[in-house]
Amino acid sequence: MAKTIKKEKITGAKALLYSLIEENVNTIFGYPGGAIMPIYNELYDIEDNKLNHILTRHEQGAAHAAQAYAMVTGKTGVCFATSGPGATNLVTGIANAFLDSVPVIFITAQVTSTLIGSDAFQETDILGISMPVTKWNYQITQAEEIPKIISKAFYIAGSGRPGPVLIDITKDAQMQTLAFNYQKCTHLRSYNPNIPLNPADIESAAILINHARKPLILAGHGILLSKAEKELMAFVEKTGIPVASTLLGLSAFPAKHPLYAGLLGMHGNYGPNIKTNEADLLIAIGMRFDDRVTGDLKRYATNANIIHIEIDKSELSKNVEVDIEIHGDAKEVLKALIDQVNANSYPEWLSGFKSCNKIEANKVIKQECYPSHGKIRMGEIVNLISEKTLGEAIIITDVGQHQMATARYYKFNNPNSLITSGGLGTMGFGLPAAVGAKIGKPNVPVIAFIGDGGFQMTIQELGTILQYKLPVKIIILNNNFLGMVRQWQDMFFDKRYASTELVNPDFIKIAEGFDISASRVIERETLEISIDEMLACEKSYLLEIMVEKEGNIFPMIEPGSSVSEIKLC
Amino acid sequence: MIFNTMKKEFTISLFTEHHIGILNQVTIIFTRRQINIESIAASASAVKGIHKLTIVVNTTEDMIGKVQRHLEKLIDVLKVFVHTNDEIIYQEIALYKVQTTEIMKSNKIESIVRSSNARFLEITPEYVVIEKTGHKQDTTDLLNKLDPYGVLQFVRSGRVAITKQT
Numbered sequence: 001m002a003k004t005i006k007k008e009k010i011t012g013a014k015a016l017l018y019s020l021i022e023e024n025v026n027t028i029f030g031y032p033g034g035a036i037m038p039i040y041n042e043l044y045d046i047e048d049n050k051l052n053h054i055l056t057r058h059e060q061g062a063a064h065a066a067q068a069y070a071m072v073t074g075k076t077g078v079c080f081a082t083s084g085p086g087a088t089n090l091v092t093g094i095a096n097a098f099l100d101s102v103p104v105i106f107i108t109a110q111v112t113s114t115l116i117g118s119d120a121f122q123e124t125d126i127l128g129i130s131m132p133v134t135k136w137n138y139q140i141t142q143a144e145e146i147p148k149i150i151s152k153a154f155y156i157a158g159s160g161r162p163g164p165v166l167i168d169i170t171k172d173a174q175m176q177t178l179a180f181n182y183q184k185c186t187h188l189r190s191y192n193p194n195i196p197l198n199p200a201d202i203e204s205a206a207i208l209i210n211h212a213r214k215p216l217i218l219a220g221h222g223i224l225l226s227k228a229e230k231e232l233m234a235f236v237e238k239t240g241i242p243v244a245s246t247l248l249g250l251s252a253f254p255a256k257h258p259l260y261a262g263l264l265g266m267h268g269n270y271g272p273n274i275k276t277n278e279a280d281l282l283i284a285i286g287m288r289f290d291d292r293v294t295g296d297l298k299r300y301a302t303n304a305n306i307i308h309i310e311i312d313k314s315e316l317s318k319n320v321e322v323d324i325e326i327h328g329d330a331k332e333v334l335k336a337l338i339d340q341v342n343a344n345s346y347p348e349w350l351s352g353f354k355s356c357n358k359i360e361a362n363k364v365i366k367q368e369c370y371p372s373h374g375k376i377r378m379g380e381i382v383n384l385i386s387e388k389t390l391g392e393a394i395i396i397t398d399v400g401q402h403q404m405a406t407a408r409y410y411k412f413n414n415p416n417s418l419i420t421s422g423g424l425g426t427m428g429f430g431l432p433a434a435v436g437a438k439i440g441k442p443n444v445p446v447i448a449f450i451g452d453g454g455f456q457m458t459i460q461e462l463g464t465i466l467q468y469k470l471p472v473k474i475i476i477l478n479n480n481f482l483g484m485v486r487q488w489q490d491m492f493f494d495k496r497y498a499s500t501e502l503v504n505p506d507f508i509k510i511a512e513g514f515d516i517s518a519s520r521v522i523e524r525e526t527l528e529i530s531i532d533e534m535l536a537c538e539k540s541y542l543l544e545i546m547v548e549k550e551g552n553i554f555p556m557i558e559p560g561s562s563v564s565e566i567k568l569c
Numbered sequence: 570m571i572f573n574t575m576k577k578e579f580t581i582s583l584f585t586e587h588h589i590g591i592l593n594q595v596t597i598i599f600t601r602r603q604i605n606i607e608s609i610a611a612s613a614s615a616v617k618g619i620h621k622l623t624i625v626v627n628t629t630e631d632m633i634g635k636v637q638r639h640l641e642k643l644i645d646v647l648k649v650f651v652h653t654n655d656e657i658i659y660q661e662i663a664l665y666k667v668q669t670t671e672i673m674k675s676n677k678i679e680s681i682v683r684s685s686n687a688r689f690l691e692i693t694p695e696y697v698v699i700e701k702t703g704h705k706q707d708t709t710d711l712l713n714k715l716d717p718y719g720v721l722q723f724v725r726s727g728r729v730a731i732t733k734q735t
Contacts, residue, residue, distance in 0.1 A: 127590060132597050136644040139589070156644055190586055190647045314638035 009177040012143030013038040016107065016169065017046055019150035022182045025078050027069060027439060029054045029062040033082025034122055036109030038174035040080075054439060054468060056432060057460035059086050063093020064429050064458070065436030067102045068419045072394060072440040074227070076158050077104040083111055084122030087168070088129065092426055094164050095133040099423025100248060101225060103162035105153050106130075113141040113170040126168050135163030143176035147183070155185035160193030161312040162225055195311070197336055201326045205283075205307045206340035208324065212281035212305075214349045215241045216272070218264060218293075221248035221422070222286010222311060228331035229253070229415045232285070235334050240345040242353055244272030246287045248422040251412035255391065261353050265293040266557045267404040270364075270566060271356030273557060277564040278352070279304045286310065286330045289319040290423070299562035309333045363568040364554050369409060375548035376524055378405035378477050384531055385447060385475070386410045393445040394419065394437050398430030398454030401483035404553045406449045428457030434472045435464050445473065445535070452478040452504050462514040465540050473534055474516075476507055476544045479551065487552045492559075511542040518542040578607070579633050580652045580659060580730050583622040584614055586645040595622060595646070598639050604628050608661070610727030619647065625728045652732060659730035663708035664690065665699040665715055666722040672697055678718055685711045696721060 010018070016039060020028070028051060032040045043053055056062040059081045070077035077097075081090050087108040097104045110116065111123045127139050136156045140149055149167060157165040209215060223232050229252055236243055236253070242261040243253045253260055262269030264276070273295075276282065282304045287293070294300045297319060306322040308315075309330055316325040326333050368379030382405050385393075391413035397403040397420040412418055419437050421429040434448035455476055465472060486500040511518035517537055521530045527545070534541045555566045585591050592611065599606055607625040614621035628636070633651055640649045669692070672678045682689065687701035701711050708725055 128593065131590070131594055132601065188644070191644045312642065314635070314642045316638070318635060318638075 013042040013174040015146045015180050019147050023154045027052050028078045029066040030080030031059045033086045035083035035171045057463045059089035061432035061461045063090045064432035066104045067097045068433035068436030069440040070102050072437045079106050083109045084124045087126040096424040096426045097164040098133045103157035104164045106166040108168045110168045110170045112172045130166045134166045137166040139168040140173050141170045143173050143178040151185040195328050197328050202336045205324050210342045214279045215281040216279040217243045218284040219249040220246045220287025222330045223252040226330040231334035251417045255411040267553050270360035271353040273563040273566045277302050282306045284308045288315045295557045295563045379409050382406050382409040393447050396434045396448035398450040399425045399427045400451045401553050402449045402451045402477040427454040431458045431461045438470045438472045447473045449475050453482045466514045474542045479547050479549045507544045516540045516542050520544045522546045576627050581624045582650045584647045585620045587620040608727040657730040659728050662702045663725040671718040681714045
């Protein structure tokens, strides 16, 4: 057990920073303010190579950046904010990390403990506010508590089903002194993330797998969180079972693999959705049967037994009644299963997926990715970028139509190479997430696809890109609309485009103001050359591409429909 | 999938760390699912340092299972048990405040108290306080019987429960 004891007394603020260093943290995203000043004051003395603080332009940006940093590095992200508005500005970011199970430690400052409850300046009950969207939260009012609580926070955030933890530290606790003594937390009596596998469950699952004739794997974010990509690959190659992916599961299994069946859900691929209701066995790994994946639950997986492998017990049989619940870590379960399943192949079943792919290619993909006339389509842009980067870039998205186009048409090759807001669907996530991803993986190209609406929700983070000279590539897919909402208005609200059309600023001029190279593409003829120019640029670059104003994303499972009712147009 | 929509009464026993805010963490799980808490009691448990909450709710079998798993997911919760009424011995306590002058008028209140296995907890020249333990139905029955004589105050505790299982 790592143990560090320092004899001289230090402030609570310094103890916090030392605790972070003990936890192998070297990057913090944050924004200072009154109550957190003692922490920033101590930060001033710590060398940048030990703790590098990234000053964003808004606390929400810091929260999203910390989450993206955690997703690309596999480490726990850290984010600082002051009391009151600093803390409340984090809430969207905390909720986003919570719904997508990403480990981030949020440190908020609180007014001096004697003032709590008095409606003091910048006092807010962030514990009460963040309780429903954190895995755990705690308020520190005594400096002595700091090392112990920080180690507990890291243990909780990173283990089991990961998630955000918020620690609120009063200003007096930051200023009091303590003898620093750090011990890593490895056990809590009320929380056990290490679940022993039940051999009987593994055995029954293997029997079902070995007897299935039309099996399908549903791969979720849990594969990436448990770092089980290799085990999944081994399992798939042995069993010959096709793999469909959830939005957050994308990049867990390489898109170019012959057994990759495509994206599940509302705007997913035709094959995996149709085949969900033809399959006789679904093997769901680290996913939670979100309504965007299942469509109408009453008509979901109508012919299939379901094996659900999931680390969070509360997800088992929450939305879908399953036949075999395997409560455990995806990596451990797959390791155990591999030995008990037979080598197999399903040529007939797979040829059905191929037929579906052909139908989708003819009805959707051809027009979307290879159009010969009309305005530029989102699909062709994503497809071009995918080809030019060989599926090797880290791709960031915001939320909306461009997000679905990216999920559908980028061929992800490496794990954790899609950073997107899944469960919460947070517009404004993209730009700050690009900041966090680039800082986490400075040597990998980071390309953010963002809509013209979402870009303006966190546009101020261009300042962070400027300050830290981050060579991120920003592609604005501009249709002058809140495209996804407009698509629903088109399809379900008689084309009554209430408050979805945007009058946009000159994004090129804005980029220039932030010293970011920029260009605008209107015609298809200049698309490729502009993309090449952007990719070749060694600094940050903003490429605004004017796309079809009223393009819709298809296929689509309409709300209330079954997965097998997926529409191609 | 068709869920059983029949509601019934469940008693949930939670063993938790004795931390500030634990009750809030627990109750928001019910709030979010639109489940009203019928009664709640918090106390020390038989194990030192571990707190026990006893919560009574009306909901469906399906929902209570989800709530149980969600409660168990809370970091500061050690264990959650869900029981139907036939699996537990449970009790509530109720207090009733009645004007002393009403008692003096006849011996009716006294006989109600006797026949209900209740007792006088406090007698002053102005008022008397009657105490009754039992199930909700028992304490409600007594309330109804005393009602014609003017109940000034009535209060019932949360349920406390112990399992029959050894």
